[in-house]
Amino acid sequence: MHTKPVATYRTRLLPLLAFLLLAAGPFVLPVYWTFILTEILIMALFAMSFNLLMGYTGLLSFGQAGFFGTGAYAAALVILKGGGSLWLALAAAPLAAALAALVIGYLCVRRDEIYFAMITLGFGMMLYTLAHNWIEISGGSDGLPLAAIPPLNLGALRISLFNPVAMYLLVLCTTALGALFLQRVVRSPFGLMLTAIRENRDRLAFVGADVRRVRLVAFVIAGAVSGLAGALFCLFNGMATPDFMHWSFSARPVLMTVLGGAGVFWGPAFGAAVFFILEQLTTQITENWMIVLGAVLIPVVVFFPKGILGTWLHFLKNRRSQRS
Amino acid sequence: MNSQPILKIAHLGHSYGKFPVIRDISLEVDRGSLTALIGPNGAGKTTFYNAVSGRFRPTRGQVFFDGREITGMPAHKIVSLGLLRSFQITNIFPNLTVIENVLVPLVLQHGKSCALWRRLQAEDKLYRQAEAVLDKIGILDAAGRPACELAYGDRRRVEMAIVLARQPKLVLLDEPTAGMNPEETEQMVQLIRELAEHFGTTFFLTEHDMRVVFSVAAKIFVLHQGHLLAAGSPQAIRENRRVREAYLGGSTDA
Numbered sequence: 118m119h120t121k122p123v124a125t126y127r128t129r130l131l132p133l134l135a136f137l138l139l140a141a142g143p144f145v146l147p148v149y150w151t152f153i154l155t156e157i158l159i160m161a162l163f164a165m166s167f168n169l170l171m172g173y174t175g176l177l178s179f180g181q182a183g184f185f186g187t188g189a190y191a192a193a194l195v196i197l198k199g200g201g202s203l204w205l206a207l208a209a210a211p212l213a214a215a216l217a218a219l220v221i222g223y224l225c226v227r228r229d230e231i232y233f234a235m236i237t238l239g240f241g242m243m244l245y246t247l248a249h250n251w252i253e254i255s256g257g258s259d260g261l262p263l264a265a266i267p268p269l270n271l272g273a274l275r276i277s278l279f280n281p282v283a284m285y286l287l288v289l290c291t292t293a294l295g296a297l298f299l300q301r302v303v304r305s306p307f308g309l310m311l312t313a314i315r316e317n318r319d320r321l322a323f324v325g326a327d328v329r330r331v332r333l334v335a336f337v338i339a340g341a342v343s344g345l346a347g348a349l350f351c352l353f354n355g356m357a358t359p360d361f362m363h364w365s366f367s368a369r370p371v372l373m374t375v376l377g378g379a380g381v382f383w384g385p386a387f388g389a390a391v392f393f394i395l396e397q398l399t400t401q402i403t404e405n406w407m408i409v410l411g412a413v414l415i416p417v418v419v420f421f422p423k424g425i426l427g428t429w430l431h432f433l434k435n436r437r438s439q440r441s
Numbered sequence: 442m443n444s445q446p447i448l449k450i451a452h453l454g455h456s457y458g459k460f461p462v463i464r465d466i467s468l469e470v471d472r473g474s475l476t477a478l479i480g481p482n483g484a485g486k487t488t489f490y491n492a493v494s495g496r497f498r499p500t501r502g503q504v505f506f507d508g509r510e511i512t513g514m515p516a517h518k519i520v521s522l523g524l525l526r527s528f529q530i531t532n533i534f535p536n537l538t539v540i541e542n543v544l545v546p547l548v549l550q551h552g553k554s555c556a557l558w559r560r561l562q563a564e565d566k567l568y569r570q571a572e573a574v575l576d577k578i579g580i581l582d583a584a585g586r587p588a589c590e591l592a593y594g595d596r597r598r599v600e601m602a603i604v605l606a607r608q609p610k611l612v613l614l615d616e617p618t619a620g621m622n623p624e625e626t627e628q629m630v631q632l633i634r635e636l637a638e639h640f641g642t643t644f645f646l647t648e649h650d651m652r653v654v655f656s657v658a659a660k661i662f663v664l665h666q667g668h669l670l671a672a673g674s675p676q677a678i679r680e681n682r683r684v685r686e687a688y689l690g691g692s693t694d695a
Contacts, residue, residue, distance in 0.1 A: 121562050306553040306561050309537075313545045316534035323494065323532075323545040324603060325520035326554055334555060 131385075132296075137429030145405060155285045157393045159349045160369060162292040164377075164385030165299055166342035167370035172380030173303060174335045175315030176226075177234040179367050180241025181343050183221070184214040185309040186248060188344025189351035193261040194254075200432055201276075203267040207291070207348055214344020215337050217244070222336035226329045229318075238364055245362040260358030263351070278352060288349050295342050302338060311335055313379070372410070376417060378424025387426040445508055445590045447472045447611050447643050448493070448524075454501035455485075455492050460486045464668045466502070470611070470645050475637050477654045478647045481687075484648040487529065489664065490613050494668030495519040498554065507610060523610035529619055533599045535589035539580060542588050542599050543571040546606040571606065578602045578632070594625035601632065604639065614646035618653055626650060630657055655679070663687075 141317045143151040170176040195206040221240045235254035248255045269276040310331045313321045322328050351357045377388025399409045421428040446469035453466040463485040470476050492499035500514035534542050547567045575581040578598050588599050618626040648654045661678045663671040665687045
């Protein structure tokens with residue numbers, strides 16, 4: 118009896134193919150689009166970490182930018198005051214964000230749904246205010262500009278990240294590793310606990326799970342990966358500013374996840390791409406980008422609640438099962 | 442075999458605000474028995490189950506399970522001691538497949554709920570155990586289907602599989618045949634009897650359907666307006682005048 122889902126070549130090969138295509142991107146695309154792609158990848162990682170909470174665990178975190186920003190500031194502080202190692206900056210960011218998520222999550226995971234969303238929103242804005250007003254550490258509203266970005270140190274090789282292609286490839290590799298990590302988590306026994314919480318947390322508690330603890334672990338993991346994305350964003354922009362932590366920044370992964378598909382693993386990445394490409398195409402024609410975004414988002418939510426990628430995958434699956 | 446009762450309730454009471462829903466209930470459930478708790482709507486059956494299974498701390502009294510006091514323990518701790526329950530309204534993981542539904546309790550039982558770095562699919566032992574449970578419950582054919590796609594009776598079986606996967610010592614079944622047609626009810630009764638024999642599990646069930654109660658239970662407790670009205674064999678309960686007045690409405694064909 119085959120009760121395990123069978124992995125197809127599609128699920129294994131497609132991500133690899135996408136990675137290779139993306140790696141080749143900056144060598145054929147104009148520099149401007151390399152910048153856009155870099156930003157897409159960073160936001161994709163951010164949105165995928167958010168999806169671990171929203172799509173898999175059923176927790177709408179509305180303060181995820183707080184952890185994104187914590188990662189950005191941690192990276193900036195390491196670079197400016199902590200010796201300036203790039204690797205150290207990239208390691209410190211998820212650690213600092215995980216620590217923040219542990220403290221904040223401890224208080225948040227007790228509540229559900231809108232209450233959870235409101236508490237995370239509140240904590241996110243507290244972090245924002247902290248970054249805005251603690252001028253000695255955070256530089257206040259000016260943020261922390263990086264005078265120099267440390268070069269990528271690969272043993273004998275030192276690569277300057279002022280080169281957009283080098284920056285892009287660093288972001289691509291880090292995002293890919295972050296995505297692999299999240300995928301591993303989602304497919305683990307722990308990942309099953311997450312979907313079980315989303316599906317029915319009451320039943321889960323009554324088969325013996327400490328729902329709060331599982332949620333807290335998920336919250337810390339999502340926070341850490343958000344922090345890693347924040348560090349990349351800090352390197353990419355050459356600065357960390359309080360804006361990275363503002364609640365409107367927290368709305369971005371929400372929009373991207375809803376666009377691509379909540380609970381669909383690659384959905385948020387797809388949503389991030391749609392978001393930025395659409396923004397680029399629209400702003401060439403009109404300034405009213407948000408109207409266009411709304412015009413796309415509303416029909417997606419109303420008619421395709423599984424998101425664009427989610428609906429498409431569902432369609433493919435149905436067609437395949439009809440054939441067999 | 443241990444002759445100590447598996448469940449012992451002492452003077453259990455619970456009030457919502459000033460309104461007492463259950464009052465001074467004391468009872469014992471024997472190991473390996475099939476016991477039923479009956480009573481009209483609003484008698485406090487579900488409140489009683491909630492207080493025992495850890496949904497909330499009862500305002501009065503004590504609950505002992507397998508010789509240990511569990512009063513006020515969080516639900517997941519009570520479960521880990523071996524007391525599981527089903528719910529009146531089918532309570533499963535609707536968008537997970539049937540086998541995933543059963544894998545959830547097995548992951549928890551094997552202490553792997555925080556195993557981040559293993560692949561679930563590599564857990565052959567868990568899959569085999571899950572398949573064995575589904576086979577016993579008779580829904581192995583549906584293993585790969587989302588649970589929400591199943592017919593009502595089969596969804597109730599999924600819940601039964603979830604509960605039994607953890608090899609509980611005591612199962613509280615809250616109206617296991619609620620909403621079932623006569624055929625499904627008959628199958629469920631059959632299933633409960635078989636499970637009691639095969640697994641050696643103790644069942645304590647509430648039920649609306651009197652035919653079910655009198656055909657499966659060896660001992661019956663009657664709850665009326667929050668307190669225990671009577672206890673005894675089906676025969677004794679059927680003949681109990683107070684029970685008939687309060688509950689059966691004098692009908693003897695039950």
